[in-house]
Amino acid sequence: MKGYNFAYLDEQTKRMIRRALLKAVAIPGHQVPFGSREMPLPYGWGTGGIQVTASILGAGDVLKVIDQGADDTTNAVSIRRFFARTAGVATTTATAEATVIQTRHRIPEKQLREDQIIVYQVPQPEPLFRLEPSRAETKRMHGLADYGLMHVKLYEDIARFGQISISYDYPVMVNERYLMSPSPIPAFDNPKMDMMPALQLFGAGREKRIYAIPPWTRVKSLDFDDHPFRAINAPHPCGLCGATDAYLDEVVTDNRGGRLFVCSDTDYCAERRAAGHIGTDGFQEAAE
Amino acid sequence: MNEPTLLSGRGLGLDFGGITALADVDVDLWPGEMLAIVGESGSGKTTLLNVLSGRMAPDQGAVWYRDPTGHLHDVHAMPAPALRTLHRSDWGFVHQDPRQNLRMGVSAGGNVGERLMAQGARHYGNIRAAALDWLAQVEIDARRIDDLPRTFSGGMLQRLQIARTLVTHPRLVFMDEPTGGLDVSVQARLLDLIRSLVTRLRIAVVLVTHDIAVARLLAHRIAVMQRGRIVETGLTDQVLDDPRHPYTQLLVSSVLNA
Numbered sequence: 001m002k003g004y005n006f007a008y009l010d011e012q013t014k015r016m017i018r019r020a021l022l023k024a025v026a027i028p029g030h031q032v033p034f035g036s037r038e039m040p041l042p043y044g045w046g047t048g049g050i051q052v053t054a055s056i057l058g059a060g061d062v063l064k065v066i067d068q069g070a071d072d073t074t075n076a077v078s079i080r081r082f083f084a085r086t087a088g089v090a091t092t093t094a095t096a097e098a099t100v101i102q103t104r105h106r107i108p109e110k111q112l113r114e115d116q117i118i119v120y121q122v123p124q125p126e127p128l129f130r131l132e133p134s135r136a137e138t139k140r141m142h143g144l145a146d147y148g149l150m151h152v153k154l155y156e157d158i159a160r161f162g163q164i165s166i167s168y169d170y171p172v173m174v175n176e177r178y179l180m181s182p183s184p185i186p187a188f189d190n191p192k193m194d195m196m197p198a199l200q201l202f203g204a205g206r207e208k209r210i211y212a213i214p215p216w217t218r219v220k221s222l223d224f225d226d227h228p229f230r231a232i233n234a235p236h237p238c239g240l241c242g243a244t245d246a247y248l249d250e251v252v253t254d255n256r257g258g259r260l261f262v263c264s265d266t267d268y269c270a271e272r273r274a275a276g277h278i279g280t281d282g283f284q285e286a287a288e
Numbered sequence: 289m290n291e292p293t294l295l296s297g298r299g300l301g302l303d304f305g306g307i308t309a310l311a312d313v314d315v316d317l318w319p320g321e322m323l324a325i326v327g328e329s330g331s332g333k334t335t336l337l338n339v340l341s342g343r344m345a346p347d348q349g350a351v352w353y354r355d356p357t358g359h360l361h362d363v364h365a366m367p368a369p370a371l372r373t374l375h376r377s378d379w380g381f382v383h384q385d386p387r388q389n390l391r392m393g394v395s396a397g398g399n400v401g402e403r404l405m406a407q408g409a410r411h412y413g414n415i416r417a418a419a420l421d422w423l424a425q426v427e428i429d430a431r432r433i434d435d436l437p438r439t440f441s442g443g444m445l446q447r448l449q450i451a452r453t454l455v456t457h458p459r460l461v462f463m464d465e466p467t468g469g470l471d472v473s474v475q476a477r478l479l480d481l482i483r484s485l486v487t488r489l490r491i492a493v494v495l496v497t498h499d500i501a502v503a504r505l506l507a508h509r510i511a512v513m514q515r516g517r518i519v520e521t522g523l524t525d526q527v528l529d530d531p532r533h534p535y536t537q538l539l540v541s542s543v544l545n546a
Contacts, residue, residue: 143368143369144368144369144372145369146372146376146406147406148376148402148403148405148406148407149402149406151405151406151410152391152394152398152401152402152405155397155398155401155405155412155415156394156395156398158412159395159397159398159416159433159434160395160434223410224410224411224412224415225410225411225412226411226412226413227412
């Protein structure tokens with residue numbers, strides 16, 4: 001695109017972000033500060049993720065962008081189009097074809113590969129921020145691996161509700177050292193982070209932090225021995241494709257209490273339907 | 289006392305600008321012993337407590353701590369993580385204001401369990417059982433376990449703080465005016481509780497107080513401070529019944545029925 005550098009950001013900024021990324025990969029789960037730039041979209045819409053993506057994108061990359069698992073929502077469509085225009089890279093909705101996947105709030109159902117990179121948009125990188133208001137103190141806690149406080153939160157949940165009530169942004173321990181916020185993905189997706197073959201990068205634009213999980217790294221969701229971590233999902237098969245192993249969205253279909261549970265990963269659902277799988281509320285693709 | 293000391297301060301000195309907070313202070317503490325540091329306000333008691341517990345670095349001198357395996361550690365030369373570990377396992381700190389130590393937004397049970405979880409306890413049932421046990425030991429009704437500390441009275445808060453501190457069975461506890469700000473009947477119960485717990489668990493205590501009566505009731509030994517110096521030290525009864533230093537004489541005679 002004329003008048004813009006490749007992938008929007010200038011080369012010096014990309015260089016600075018890449019240095020932060022290298023440091024983040026070297027210390028899995030550790031939050032690295034970086035000079036976050038103004039982007040042509042508001043904070044909370046993925047300014048951190050988009051800067052990370054811009055810094056790692058090459059001319060030969062194939063980009064996929066998802067928002068809550070879907071390729072066709074506003075955020076996903078506009079970020080995908082943004083990079084198609086400013087970098088001229090190929091885009092796709094198919095998880096298997098992508099080399100870089102920018103995501104908000106989900107990890108694709110399809111197992112990622114070693115030649116892929118997943119970039120998370122992060123609103124709040126500090127997993128302890130609701131528990132300890134001082135950022136200086138949380139930095140010290142990370143430095144000393146002093147994470148008893150996070151377990152106090154889990155203890156309080158069990159004492160009050162009988163179970164750990166965190167359903168998204170469920171805190172994880174990376175490489176048995178750093179406590180990390182996995183970004184607001186559902187707890188259902190947490191196990192996918194463990195020993196993932198793909199590189200995982202996290203960008204928080206407003207909070208100016210980058211962190212990362214290198215491929216094949218241990219990621220453990222916090223829990224108690226007698227209250228183990230549970231991946232929570234709606235107890236239904238997908239209404240369209242019949243999948244029982246995918247994270248489901250609940251869609252209100254009418255005002256008489258009608259509900260439809262569908263895969264939140266649209267690509268996964270479409271692929272299954274194309275292969276002939278059909279759910280109770282589905283219809284034959286060929287009959288369309 | 290042939291046993292080796294648990295904690296020793298040697299030649300401690302600290303200035304705040306032109307003010308001498310500590311000068312040439314030597315302190316020894318043996319396992320299971322209760323040492324009271326008394327003196328008027330501004331005499332350096334709390335500063336000494338902060339220096340001994342590693343929370344404040346002295347200008348001169350060193351503090352030595354003997355760990356359970358018998359190794360001596362220079363408290364102020366210890367790496368920060370090691371000192372932090374010490375503070376949440378082998379050591380405890382009881383503040384005058386329990387709100388400084390407690391998490392007011394976390395239930396009583398969570399407050400008691402935090403040190404256990406910080407040490408790596410990962411079994412909810414066990415943590416809960418330990419919390420219930422400790423609430424009983426400090427005479428707090430087990431039904432209050434899920435209540436927030438802000439619904440507790442001042443005396444209960446102080447007892448909760450003690451439960452939270454002692455749950456990891458520390459060998460050494462620093463107490464800064466633990467009975468300050470409580471009314472007399474509550475004070476008496478609390479003193480009784482501290483004395484029985486400390487004796488039963490054989491915890492060494494460094495107790496800072498301006499109240500001679502508290503020192504007499506609890507402490508085995510006493511150190512009298514004036515203007516940053518220890519002017520007299522010895523067995524509590526000996527010092528209080530037969531004070532030698534003019535300042536100690538003044539201090540003792542100024543208290544009725546001490």
